[in-house]
Amino acid sequence: MTPEASLWNCLNGKALDLLFLIHKGTWLWLTRPLWGFPFSFLRVPWLVLLSVTLCCLLRGAPLSPNSTQDEDSFTVGVLGPWECDLLFTKALPHVAAQLAIMRAKRDFLLDLGTQLDYVILEEGCNTAQALATFLSYRGAVAAFVGPSNPGYCPAAALLGQNWGKALFSWACGAPESGGTLVPTLPSTIHVLLAVLRHFGWAHVAVISSYQDVWVDTAQQVTSALRTHGLPVGPVTSLGPGGQGSVGALKQLQDTMVVMCMHSVLVGGSEQAVLLAQAHALGLTDGRYVFIPYDALLYGMPYRNRSYPVLRDGGGLQEAYDAVLTISLESGTTDFDGAFSAARKNGEITVNTEPEQVSPLFGTIYDAIFFLANALNHSKKQGGQHSGKYLQDHIISLDLAGFSQRIQTDERGNRLANYVILDTDGQKSQLIPTHLLDTSTQLVQSLGRPIHFPQGEPPPSDSNCWFDPDTLCIGGNSLTYSMIPLFSQPVIIKMSSACTALCFSTLWRKQKKKETQSLPLGNLALNGFPPVHSKFPPLLPLQMRDLRHENVNLCLGFFTDLGVSAIVFEHCCRGSLEDLLKNEALRLDWTFKSSLLMDLIKGIRYLHHRGFPHGSLKSRNCVVDGRFVLKVTDHGYLALLERQRVPHSQPLPEELLWTAPELLREPEGPRRGTYKGDVYSFAIILQEVLARGPPYCTSGLSAEEIIRKVVAPPPLCRPVVSPDQGPPECIRLMKQCWSEAPEDRPSLDDIFSQFKSINQGKKSSVVDSMLWLLEKYSHDLEDLVQVRTEELELEKQKTEKLLSQMLPQSVAEALKAGTTVVPEYFDQVTIYFSDIVGFTTISALSEPIEVVDLLNDLYTLYDAVLNSHDVYKVETIGDAYMVASGLPRRNGTRHAAEIANLALDILSSVGDFRMRHVPEVPVCIRAGLHSGPCVAGVVGLTMPRYCLFGDTVNTASRMESTGLPYRIHVNRSTVQTLVSLNEGYKIEVRGQTELKRQIHWLIRTRYWNGLPFPSPVHFTNEETEANRVK
The missing domain is CATH 3.40.50.2300 (Response regulator)
Known part of the structure; x- marks a missing residue:
């Protein structure tokens, strides 16, 4: 096989594997873990992983031929970072694999019936490289011992299942849903x-x-x-x-x-x-x-x-x-003794002392010997040698490993x-x-106590941490209960700063069937140590007890399966930020002042109850179905602070509401202050007045704004136009964002000042609601009128387009949903024309040039049609078909209308030029014929109005047997034109293959400007016919 063919075969196999991995990728990265212990996501960006994988596939083609194993051989690949990590190399994987294979072959209890062999496969220390390399080993082995990197265990397990190859790994946990991955160690x-x-x-x-x-x-x-x-x-x-x-x-x-x-x-x-x-x-x-x-x-x-x-x-x-x-x-013989005995027996030939070998040697040996015994059981029970079935034969084993027994239970667990x-x-x-x-x-x-440095072990924690049915609060065990269903909708606020919050305030308080109050103590966060702070000892209980119209109700705390959350009441109209972004909602000062007063009342209540917010912003102000604003997410930073959650720096966009003194803290803002909330209120006030995001008129990035706010002068604050709010309100806003915290007013002062701003115009939620309903009513009427006009306009466009595609009567019937019955017309005249030499023109032109030619020509034809009583039937390529006398009957005028049309088109074409070759004239030929036909609509998808009958066929042949710049007319049409006596000049052509008298339509007495046709060379038959005529 040539190298190119080998590479192609390799890539074919790898492409399928890669597609399988990518197809599973969405599930693999985004869903819950597959394993008995959960993995985090693969740490490698997806695109980077894909790129590395493709590169390794191309580079690694010769290493992994995509050929199948011989039926009499079974090769095991031992995966590990053997070359890039010297301490893994100290495990001597070659020696361990060789020893395990040799002993498996010599064991009289193992009748493998196949040639068992091994190959050492380099895994790489980088997870992306390890996975890409693993893909290239598909055809090289029948089963794997590995991976040793848990970072790509989920991907390797999926690929192994897809390939039908077993994976015996000491680093991967057991998948929950079967598969071919077999852990060789307990969890x-x-x-x-x-x-x-x-x-x-x-x-x-x-x-x-x-x-x-x-x-x-x-x-x-x-x-x-x-x-x-x-x-x-x-x-x-x-x-x-x-x-x-x-x-x-x-x-x-x-x-x-x-x-x-x-x-x-x-x-x-x-x-x-x-x-x-x-x-x-x-x-x-x-x-x-x-x-x-x-x-x-x-x-x-x-x-x-x-x-x-x-x-x-x-x-x-x-x-x-x-x-x-x-x-x-260790078993009866420990690692040192087992290794020394193997050296003494000549089974290990390397000149290395046991102290120089990593104990991982025994783990590798046990994994291979474990796999060999599974292969033996599979053969004894009539199974196939494929690695796909090995995981079915690891139940209730008891084997002698390298330095300990290899045992499994009835479910195959080690x-x-x-x-x-x-x-x-x-x-x-x-x-x-x-x-x-x-x-x-x-x-x-075992009878010997552990020696701790100070003689005593570290203090024990409460046993409730290890009881799945209890919840730890201050070292006390509380019976855990799920949050009940609430009569009102709820929304779960997830933590973005930590993995889990472990709270529940909706617990069952019971002791000997009597309700008792909870003891004072600390509430622990799952994942973070319980520490006491100067915050109230029962902060969660106080959060639950907060009750105010303008403070969002904290319903409790939820935790289950490591996922925890604070539960707040759901407000259906979203946040204040969403409300301000809704351009369809008209907000005047009455409604704005109502929202702002709600905000002031909510913050004022929290401050009176000892709850500085700390992260106040427009997205933390929610609006319920009655347009009442409520402050939410209160107490959140306090909970994180008292549990000493590792601090992560928020994005600059999240800090635009934060007071300067808090931004200057060494580790950034961790908890709220009363004066900091006043500063945040001023920024929200700017948002409401300007109806835009913070600093919307500055033109600076969030990073630049934060840098200027932290390090004045000059003082960096938002700019609000005087016409965007009352002057008193703007002055209050500037006072609230003063640089010095002591210069900022308290919430009580803000409340008093804001009430005086609206004196004589008392604002309330009810007034705002009534005003809003009235506004909505007017807006709805205007909107309905606009939408009705738009609908009527679109209807007219649709009807116009339909009437251009089908006759008016047919279009009306289709719109009404009735069946269009085919109609017989006893007298019509049909016009056909095409371009002489169109095939040659098409061959010498680009496709787009041909399209431009036909579009320009048919646009010219269509303009001529408007002044005649004719109906355009269709265009096919360069063929143009027009009829008169249908769908609207016009007596004997049909022949004159088509004749006049043909002369007008011929006159217009005389000056027509192609854009890409203007020096080449466009020659057309036309054919006319009169007679009966049937018209009807054909098809349901894209219905077409079609003509049927011998008249259509004859008109088409009249056109195809014509000459450039000439109008071929049949005898039936000539008789109708002569009867009209409108001065048409007609010349006799004579007999053609149509076996009937044929004529040329030259002009009428009113016609001028026709292109000069080529001389007509009559045949002998045509000359004789003209002489007889």
Whole structure:
């Protein structure tokens, strides 16, 4: 096969895979996770991923021939970042795969009946590159061991299912809806949860290395723990070499820290830097517990193993006392013993000591041996060797792995024991202290307590964090209940600053069948630590108790499956911002002042109840069905502030309402102030008066406006024209946005001043409603009149167009919905003409030039038609068909009308020139014939008015046998013209192939200016006929 053919075959296969992935892409990125622990979305932009994939397909064509496996061979591809990550390379994937394949072939219990082989496949450290490379391996193997990067597990699982190839992976969780992906380890998230539940540590932080495989792992861990209701705090990533570790550690507020990176015990430099910095900052004093995540993926050697990195007697040895290592329990023979025995038996030939090998070696070995046994079970039960069916044969297995047993339950889930390993800060060995059985999720002590730096473990959190039926408030367990259905519509306000808010104020208060009040305490946010602040201790309860006509009702808080929200009453007319943008709504000062008074009353009420808003803007002012304005989103920033949610910088467009003193805060505005709300009110007042967005007349971008507001002089404020509102109102607005907060009036002062502005014109909601209804009535009448006129105009256009396409009588019948009956006409005259040499002209011209020619010519014809009693039937190419005597009968005038038309057209064509070749004259020939015919409408879609009968055929032949610049007339038409006695000059042509007397229509006595025709060369028959005549 040529290289081009090989590349083409490769691309054919890859294109199908890529289309499958893209077809599934919308579901893959946007819906809930497929896995037992939820993945975050793929971290690679879609277009970038697509581009990288296509490039890799083109470049990788020779690597993955799109050929099928032989029936007697089964090749396993071992995926991993073997070349780009040296610590993964230390797992010796070649040696592990070779050893597993060799032992599977020698096992007398395994009758594979096929040639089992392996190939090491490079995955790449970048997620986009890893997925693109995975696509190119479709035809190279029958099954995969991998992926090792959880970032593209969802995509790989979908592709594997589409290809019919099994994926045995230690990094991916089990999909919920079947498929060909088989996890080779128990769920690491469930292992973490079991340990956290045992010690009562609910507050977790996650720190990852900078590589994609660890960043994606951190996102996976974070999403999974939050889904189980635990408050996961900061999630940060380090830079190369552990850069940024100090900043990441300073954000810690949680008890347990999950480190998603290579363990320092296997050579992980980032973890070494992180622990050293934590020790230097005093964070390893027992307040925090650090857990290396990668140890969950393999069996860390701990029997008779001393780690040199912990023998330095320095800071790292002491820092590791704050680390708890959770790893797979070793069997009767641990990793070091199993590796040494294989070397001694000659099964491993590399000259490498066990201490120099990553324990991931055993995980790779177990995955391949696991797959080989599934292949053996498939064969014994008569199944196919295709990897598509291997996931059906992993039930109730019990095999000898590399250094531990490989067991599965009746559903195919992997079972294993984990141990918690500890050090005392003085020795370099790991000591098992607890055992975790994944079949029961119970943690049991092995008789040796964990050595904590200060002798005591970090304090436990409430057990309610681990109970799905309770909600934690200040460490108290409350029975959780769903929000009931409300009689009025509600709208859910989702948080944009955090992943989840874990509240519920609609709970069941019960104790021994008696209602009791809730104890005072802190309300915890899911994902953030409970801390006390100077805000009221029962802020959510106070939010629920706020009742005012101009404050939107907070109905409570909702949480379920990790998704939480504040629930407010729904206002059907949208926000004030939407109302101002509605150009169809006329707003005069009466209605504007009513809205502004509602706003003032709402903010004034919140301030009197101790609730500065903090994020007041026009989109946070909603309008209900009675046009009553209500302030909403109150207390939101206070909740985030008291829970110390990680701060994210809002967009400049969101800060246009924020007071200057709040913008100058080092971390940006976090909570509201009373004077800050007054400034925000002034900006909303400008929006209402100018009926435009903030600073709508400045012409500056939001970034420039914020920069000028933060750093005066000059003072940067919106500009309002004097004619846009009362002078007193404009003065009040300028006073409210004063630079100094103490110069701004209070809401009580604003209320008094605004009431005096409308003295003598008391404004109320009822007055505004009545005025609005009256305005709506007038607007509706005007709108109905305008729409009626527009409808009538469009109707006339439609009828005119229909009458141009069909006769008037036919059009009226079609509009009335009646059937158009074919009609017989006993006397009509039909005109046909075409362009002589049109085929040659078309061949020598561009298509657009041909269109221009016909359009110009037919426009000329149509202009001539207007002065004659004729009906244009149709045009086909260069053929032009006209009839007279139908659909309106005109006696014997039909012949004269068509004759006059033919002479007028011939006269007009004499001066006609083609635009693209003006030097070439356009020669036409015409044919006329009179007789009976039938007319009727044919078709339902695009109906056509057609003529039928021998008269039509004869007229067409008269035209086709004519000559340039001449009008061919049959004897029937000549007789009618002679009977009219209108001075038509007719010459006899004689007999033609039509076998009848034929004539030329020359002119009438009133005609001049006809183009000069070519000489007529008569045949002998025509000459003899003329002589006899």
